[in-house]
Amino acid sequence: QQQVKQSPQSLIVQKGGISIINCAYENTAFDYFPWYQQFPGKGPALLIAIRPDVSEKKEGRFTISFNKSAKQFSLHIMDSQPGDSATYFCAADGGATNKLIFGTGTLLAVQP
Amino acid sequence: SQTIHQWPATLVQPVGSPLSLECTVEGTSNPNLYWYRQAAGRGLQLLFYSIGIDQISSEVPQNLSASRPQDRQFILSSKKLLLSDSGFYLCASPGQSNYGYTFGSGTRLTVV
Numbered sequence: 001q002q003q004v005k006q007s008p009q010s011l012i013v014q015k016g017g018i019s020i021i022n023c024a025y026e027n028t029a030f031d032y033f034p035w036y037q038q039f040p041g042k043g044p045a046l047l048i049a050i051r052p053d054v055s056e057k058k059e060g061r062f063t064i065s066f067n068k069s070a071k072q073f074s075l076h077i078m079d080s081q082p083g084d085s086a087t088y089f090c091a092a093d094g095g096a097t098n099k100l101i102f103g104t105g106t107l108l109a110v111q112p
Numbered sequence: 113s114q115t116i117h118q119w120p121a122t123l124v125q126p127v128g129s130p131l132s133l134e135c136t137v138e139g140t141s142n143p144n145l146y147w148y149r150q151a152a153g154r155g156l157q158l159l160f161y162s163i164g165i166d167q168i169s170s171e172v173p174q175n176l177s178a179s180r181p182q183d184r185q186f187i188l189s190s191k192k193l194l195l196s197d198s199g200f201y202l203c204a205s206p207g208q209s210n211y212g213y214t215f216g217s218g219t220r221l222t223v224v
Contacts, residue, residue, distance in 0.1 A: 006155075034212060043202050043215030044156070089156065098144055098206055099171075100213055104155040 002027060004092050006103025013110050019077040021106045023090035026071065030092040034100070035064065035075045038087045047088070048075070080110045114139035118203050118216035125223055131176075131190040133219050135203030138184070143205040145186040146213070147178055150200040162186060198223045 005024045013019045023033075034049035050057045050064040050073065057064045063076040077084055090103040115138045125131060137143055147159040158171045160178035168178050175194050179187045186203060203216040 041218075041220070043204075043218045044213075045215070046212050049212060099146070099158060099161060100204075101158075102148075102156040 002101055004090060004101050004103045006090050006106060008106060009104070010107040011109070013077075013080045013108065015080065015082060015110055015112050017080050017110075019080045019084065019108055019110070020074060021088055021090070021108070022072065022074045023092075023103050024070075024072045025092050027092070027094065028071070030094040030101075032093040033064070033066065033073050034091050034093070035062075036089040036091065036102075038089065038105075044089060077108075080108075082110045082112050084108060085110050114143070114205060114214055116203055116205060116214055116216035118201075118219055120219060121217065122220045123222070125193050125221065127195055127223055128192045131188070131193050131197070131221070133188040133201055133221075135186040135188075135216055136184055137186075137205050140184075140205070142183055145180065146204045147186065147188050148202045148204060148215075150202060150218075152199070156202070160188070193223045195223050197221065 007022050032051055035047045036044035037047045038044040048059050048062045048064055050066050052068050055066050061078045066073045085108055088106045088108055091100045093100045117136045144163050146161045148156045149159050150156050160168055160170055162168050162180045165180055165183055176190050198221055201219045201221060204213040206213050
């Protein structure tokens with residue numbers, strides 16, 4: 001019940017295309033859903049996050065879509081660029097200790 | 113805003129040797145602190161978390177231990193390293209917001 005399932009494991013997108021990464025969770029106590037971007041050899045960096053009281057959040061080319069009833073959320077990267085090539089992690093948080101539970105990651109490659 | 117410092121950046125240690133990785137946090141007080149490990153090409157596994165000085169919780173039984181001797185200092189240790197301890201170790205904290213972790217730059221540990 002503490003797991004966050006992420007797919008696909010890897011993704012290749014052409015420059016200018018849309019990258020879509022999906023995550024699903026079971027624990028309805030989760031109340032915060034962030035996405036992290038990680039470049040090789042670096043720590044993950046917070047990209048965008050959403051709470052379950054909204055269905056969508058957009059920041060620039062990055063959009064989170066959230067479906068509370070299905071317990072699913074996804075990251076959409078519009079107009080994907082080679083500089084977006086990185087590993088993306090979804091995560092979920094909830095509870096007094098604020099333990100972030102991470103998905104298994106998606107390696108995104110944007111081809112020029 | 114908070115900053116998380118980790119050192120060393122890379123480390124190569126022989127099997128059976130001890131380990132001490134240090135994490136310090138600036139810009140916040142009494143933060144929750146977390147140690148994560150990331151195996152090559154894998155997701156982020158929560159190892160330990162701490163909600164205060166000398167308050168440590170272990171998530172996964174293993175060859176490692178953690179200590180928090182000061183409010184902003186979190187140490188990951190081992191008495192005898194195993195080959196399976198190799199990985200990328202990351203320290204994280206949500207800071208005062210309690211959401212949206214900030215990660216340190218990580219330590220790449222290779223046990224040989």
